[in-house]
Amino acid sequence: MTVTDWAEEALGLLLRRVGETAEQVGDRFPLYADPADGRWTTTGRGSWTGGFWAGLLWLRAARTGGDEDRATAAAVTGRLAPWAEADTAARGLILWYGTALATGDTTAQALRERAAKAAVGAFDPELGLVPWGSALGGERLRARTDGVPGLVPLLASAGPEGREAAARHLHRHLDLCLPRDGAERPAPAWRLDRTHGWLAEADPAPGWTRGEAWLLLAVADALLLADTSSWRADRLTGAAELLLADCAMLGGPLVPPTDARHPDGPLDTSAAAVAAVALLKLALVPGAVWATACAARAQAVLLRLTQDHLTRPGGTRPAGMLLDGCYDAHSGTAVRHELVWGDFFLALGLAALLGRADLRRV
Numbered sequence: 001m002t003v004t005d006w007a008e009e010a011l012g013l014l015l016r017r018v019g020e021t022a023e024q025v026g027d028r029f030p031l032y033a034d035p036a037d038g039r040w041t042t043t044g045r046g047s048w049t050g051g052f053w054a055g056l057l058w059l060r061a062a063r064t065g066g067d068e069d070r071a072t073a074a075a076v077t078g079r080l081a082p083w084a085e086a087d088t089a090a091r092g093l094i095l096w097y098g099t100a101l102a103t104g105d106t107t108a109q110a111l112r113e114r115a116a117k118a119a120v121g122a123f124d125p126e127l128g129l130v131p132w133g134s135a136l137g138g139e140r141l142r143a144r145t146d147g148v149p150g151l152v153p154l155l156a157s158a159g160p161e162g163r164e165a166a167a168r169h170l171h172r173h174l175d176l177c178l179p180r181d182g183a184e185r186p187a188p189a190w191r192l193d194r195t196h197g198w199l200a201e202a203d204p205a206p207g208w209t210r211g212e213a214w215l216l217l218a219v220a221d222a223l224l225l226a227d228t229s230s231w232r233a234d235r236l237t238g239a240a241e242l243l244l245a246d247c248a249m250l251g252g253p254l255v256p257p258t259d260a261r262h263p264d265g266p267l268d269t270s271a272a273a274v275a276a277v278a279l280l281k282l283a284l285v286p287g288a289v290w291a292t293a294c295a296a297r298a299q300a301v302l303l304r305l306t307q308d309h310l311t312r313p314g315g316t317r318p319a320g321m322l323l324d325g326c327y328d329a330h331s332g333t334a335v336r337h338e339l340v341w342g343d344f345f346l347a348l349g350l351a352a353l354l355g356r357a358d359l360r361r362v
Helices: 004-026 047-064 066-078 092-094 106-122 152-158 158-179 207-225 233-246 269-282 291-308 338-351
Strands: 029-033 041-043 140-145 187-195 196-199
Touching: 004 029, 004 041, 004 291, 004 338, 029 047, 029 338, 041 047, 041 066, 047 066, 047 092, 047 338, 066 106, 092 106, 092 152, 106 152, 106 158, 140 158, 152 158, 152 207, 158 207, 158 233, 196 338, 207 233, 207 269, 269 338, 291 338
Parallel strands: none
Antiparallel strands: 029 041, 140 187, 187 196
């Protein structure tokens, strides 16, 4: 099969699964689905994953061109509105990916602009970042690698002030998270202690491969946005090279374990899907020496995901499920499941591979 053949088949399966999911979840948001029967665990407000459900619906609408599918996507996007002013850096995941594919939808554009303005207002100049926040529970003054992707382009969409905040937010996370002092892997989570400064948190710990993929995705977005000196493109290039090498993004397992320190533990296909999109973005960076290698690796990851982890018609469970995603290994929650963001990034990567999504805009 050619690339077009297998990518087209897999994208079709994923987006047909979106239709089945929409019927199953109704006005709720899918979070993760049981690998045995495809039944979704849902949330009422979407949590940090709601934008990926909206994004999947926009991808389906783009494929079908149907007014009803666009209306469904728009309605789900509208239900994300309460997150615009919520105290969380995860609003980037929610409101960037939930609106970026809504081409021509003025309501989604207005929501994105509102969220971007609120995110700029939440930027703390003293800390040099938008704090993780309290909306999802836990202490507010934290910094996590999953508080960077989505938020970088969301902030940057808010004009010069937003672009400056986006650059500073990312670089502060690089200061904290990139390996140093002999460490082998990025430290994905930090908490601010007013006496002792930033302290690394125990969970998630270094070796969290999805956290590494999140960070690479944010760096790739920044490199595609870097048009002024404040972005510090040379440092971003160095960070990308470090993550590609030290986190085995170009040479390790195509589908990594959720914890690199425990290679025999659960896999995380969602980490692989996020990494694939990040690699496709890096391949678009003008003049990048890694472009060919990143493009080839991304295609290999997407092929592996579709061949070995995507359910096909004719079985006892629905077709189009990306299995073997790990929601939270530490608590043992949904460790071999279909995850809504895994589906989203696989679908987005396939759409980009087929020339149907511009990763400079998503």
